[in-house]
Amino acid sequence: MVKVGIIGAGRIGKLHITSICTRVRNGVIKTVADPFMNEETAAWAESMGVQHTTTDYKEILNDPEIDAVLICSSTDTHSSISVEAINAGKHVFCEKPIDHDLAKIKEVVKALEGKDLKYMVGFNRRFDTHHAAVRQAIVDGKIGNMELVKISSRDPEPPSIEYVKGSGGIFMDMMIHDFDMVRFLTGADVEEVYTISNVLVDPAIGEAGDVDTAIVSLKMSNGALAVIDNSRRSVYGYDQRLEVFGSKGMVQDQNVGANNTIISNENGVTTEKPVNFFLERYLDAYAKEITSFIDCIENNTPAPMDVWDGLKPVMIAQAATISSKEGRPVKMSEIKF
């Protein structure tokens, strides 16, 4: 039984609490820490089976019974708490991104050196049934050599301008998931990125220094060519599609609707639009992600992702941002770590 502490009981922290308490047979939550822990949250956590709640995350780090920590706090604390947790000998699951600043990530990498600890970053989409099946088809040789990869990610609606301002920009905040996905699908690294982008959804996003619509083309280290498109607004719901084309065929996945009914009437033949956002779309993926983390600790097997998998998408996001601003292709070798 792996004993877990959870740092941060916001939306994503609560999601992981629910997953562990209801779906993970080999993990138990000893402590949940949140600086804003209140009675309601504490009562809810206890009703789920959490043993203890606190406002001080150091209680978790100092507890020798706790094997593993989930860092679900605000982004700016991810790297420093990671370092602390590693130094306290804990396995770490850290929500994405580790940090926007490579120097901070470097500290985490250094802290991990020589330690036999798992460090996994929360790129939840890898654990989605459909996306994982796309990867599996590739691994199984069903499409031969990879040649073209296409990823679409479009959010149902833009976040608030306040959120945009602190988000690190569309490439760091949103497309980072797709940068992880292109690495996951291809098993290869990015060598060069080129971005075209625009402000088409809301001028206020442009005024905040960001863009809301972008296409990034990528040269991969295995010779494959890839392209990712993002939009901050998709009126038909949360659009999440993959397509990988190779010498022996193509594998794609489809959006997921609330149900699979088909209604035929005078207006046409209509199926449900995609479910509206990531908590619905990826609920099951989040649970599989945490299960996978607990399992690799229990069985002492390699984690499905490591700190480098957490780092690389941040570097690609930086390159894509530079390309967007400077209007030129950016080689990954320009981004120094």
Next chain:
Amino acid sequence: MVKVGIIGAGRIGKLHITSICTRVRNGVIKTVADPFMNEETAAWAESMGVQHTTTDYKEILNDPEIDAVLICSSTDTHSSISVEAINAGKHVFCEKPIDHDLAKIKEVVKALEGKDLKYMVGFNRRFDTHHAAVRQAIVDGKIGNMELVKISSRDPEPPSIEYVKGSGGIFMDMMIHDFDMVRFLTGADVEEVYTISNVLVDPAIGEAGDVDTAIVSLKMSNGALAVIDNSRRSVYGYDQRLEVFGSKGMVQDQNVGANNTIISNENGVTTEKPVNFFLERYLDAYAKEITSFIDCIENNTPAPMDVWDGLKPVMIAQAATISSKEGRPVKMSEIKF
């Protein structure tokens, strides 16, 4: 070059004229006869390449140069003109049905005895690309032994009450195509039919002594079970679907839309509804049907259908009509020929 005469220049006659003049390389139309032949129709026919028009179909029968006759006149004349044409030594393509009266069909059968003539009835759906591919999958063994057959045919809207009154009823007028289809798909004969039916679309259809909605279940001579449903009104267009299930799998076909676009918006994900009626849906099938008739004459190969294929659906329609009226299963052996 097969020389053809066409008797009847109404909607379906014109369709066959167009097919032969534009798509059939080995057939030429010498004469088109229609009692109501007018200048406009004659001019149109000549512009298509027809050599001669007349009001008297006997000109066609008496013309020793003409090899084959297409009977596209009103249903009540199909059988008598068939007999005349056969006796004149012509190959015959007759629009469906040969007649509602089995005695009249018997005269056609007798006329054909001992003659080396093709006699083909216009069950155009057999020549539809999609339906033919379903049959081909069965022939190719892709579904193993046939076990269940399901056919849906729903017209976009009911015909006029005048038409209904003279139509012979839904089973003779509309479901007759599906009775042919179930024979085509299975390569077997019907042994028993049972009908449930109702007047759900328009009470006037009931007052005319007919029904507008029906499900007929059929026991086939090869042991397969089949079911056909018909409705006189489908607001989403002309619904034409087949499903055949067997020991090794299932083959189905789908409706055909005007185009294959998909529109995703706030209301869902929408494709085009089926094309609206048989002239659009089966335009290509009509041309293939006539091509097939001309080819079998030129090459002296068996026609894809013969007079018995024209007869059997009429008998099944009679059984289904009795079942509908009497509320009991009707064995095909009850229908005497």
Next chain:
Amino acid sequence: MVKVGIIGAGRIGKLHITSICTRVRNGVIKTVADPFMNEETAAWAESMGVQHTTTDYKEILNDPEIDAVLICSSTDTHSSISVEAINAGKHVFCEKPIDHDLAKIKEVVKALEGKDLKYMVGFNRRFDTHHAAVRQAIVDGKIGNMELVKISSRDPEPPSIEYVKGSGGIFMDMMIHDFDMVRFLTGADVEEVYTISNVLVDPAIGEAGDVDTAIVSLKMSNGALAVIDNSRRSVYGYDQRLEVFGSKGMVQDQNVGANNTIISNENGVTTEKPVNFFLERYLDAYAKEITSFIDCIENNTPAPMDVWDGLKPVMIAQAATISSKEGRPVKMSEIKF
């Protein structure tokens, strides 16, 4: 908090235990009884959060703290335990069918008279997301007046011959779900059934006095026509499809695959076949079913189904069986209760 006792800890009992312990926030299992309760099962139940296990179901009935009983024991005990539980003042959730014998069901009906207890029968498919959405579309008026209903249910492979012998036949064992579904979809009752059936999958099923392939057509009390087809073997997986056609359109649902990938290669464009059997296909529906039962107790609202909904499909199955054996339509008025 509704306190529950579970009688029977076989496959379906365990499924409900898991659902309640992990997904039902307002229900708790006090006791699980099974005559074959062993240490392994008891340990598993306790690890799930069950408070107590026993071999004697009377402990549950006699426990004044327990509000509701789930009867998951063998079919032949359903009705007698139902009566006992009702008499002990418990709300009852009973797995389907209540009994094959109408007299036994009558005893349950009588026991319920004058008591303010919920009695719900486990027709799980009503709670499937997709099937429920079909019903909702009808309720919402999206297809206008119902005219035609088509239901396909095909099992991946036949059960053992031993099972077949004790199953009550395909209509009582398998199609009973579809008889419930046609009532659920239409909100109407069946007035007449007619069965065509055959032994096409395995002669041993015929030797056991049963059939393995059947089409049943049904006249509904609201005038709609319905047809159900069943097969004991579908090589492509568990086939579960609904289609309801009406004056304003059609609603259908589709099978559910293990994932939604599409692979295009030299052989065609291929998606996953349906998931293999009911535990996978309806896992979520089982949880929603139990949630719904607990909720209606907690809120004292009407259960979504009552004892009559448990009774009627048994009566329809009896009629369909008679029709299959006697080759004639059977009116529901012939089946006396």
Next chain:
Amino acid sequence: MVKVGIIGAGRIGKLHITSICTRVRNGVIKTVADPFMNEETAAWAESMGVQHTTTDYKEILNDPEIDAVLICSSTDTHSSISVEAINAGKHVFCEKPIDHDLAKIKEVVKALEGKDLKYMVGFNRRFDTHHAAVRQAIVDGKIGNMELVKISSRDPEPPSIEYVKGSGGIFMDMMIHDFDMVRFLTGADVEEVYTISNVLVDPAIGEAGDVDTAIVSLKMSNGALAVIDNSRRSVYGYDQRLEVFGSKGMVQDQNVGANNTIISNENGVTTEKPVNFFLERYLDAYAKEITSFIDCIENNTPAPMDVWDGLKPVMIAQAATISSKEGRPVKMSEIKF
């Protein structure tokens, strides 16, 4: 009745002859010229209804009865024959591309100045039912403001190396259709292109100085972002898909299979792969294209495309080729005309 002369009786010339003779009611072919005209071709043309054949295309240009010329000769003669035909006062339909050399196209533009002649270039895909329906949905406002455009074109197999060497490269030979399509869909011009490309299909293509796999991202003059991918080999057939995303929704089209059957078996649920190449896929589009050309002459309405529509894709192809070779974004303003 528009009188037409056809210059070039190769594959595409024959296709247009067939279209005009069988499907175009208001056009007639007076003369077909081909330097390699032989008896077989002449006999075939006459059997189709062509009045005259010759080896000398000047017969067509000098014939005052001929209104319009179709230039279906080899690419290197397109521009010079265009100029001759224009100077002879003929309307011109020219197969794509006008030329690879902008100076040659300039001569055509100059020849047209001040003349009231139609000049249409054969970008057949605009006339495909499905692609045209995508454009129509945009025009009808169904997706609001255009934001993202994605086009996939993948050929079933690479052409011969000899063909590759003379083709002008993948951008001029193959992607030129997509450059036309992105202009057609958006109604806007390209402002900048950036190419990533590779040799993944056949090293011999690389040795010939070309690439076989490419992704081109494009900034459009209306602010939309676009991306086109091409591959010279798609094992599942001729892949031709469009996707346009906007503020109110998305419109896509799908590949076209030989038929629309669905086979479900142990391997999955399989539909037909796309039809194998352009003559099958676009047969109907070619006929609509020619019909459209003849119609605009007869009615003296603007042609659906003009010489600038023939020029622009050549310029974009040049920019994409430069980008591919130099590894940098190329602005369209760099390509001087």
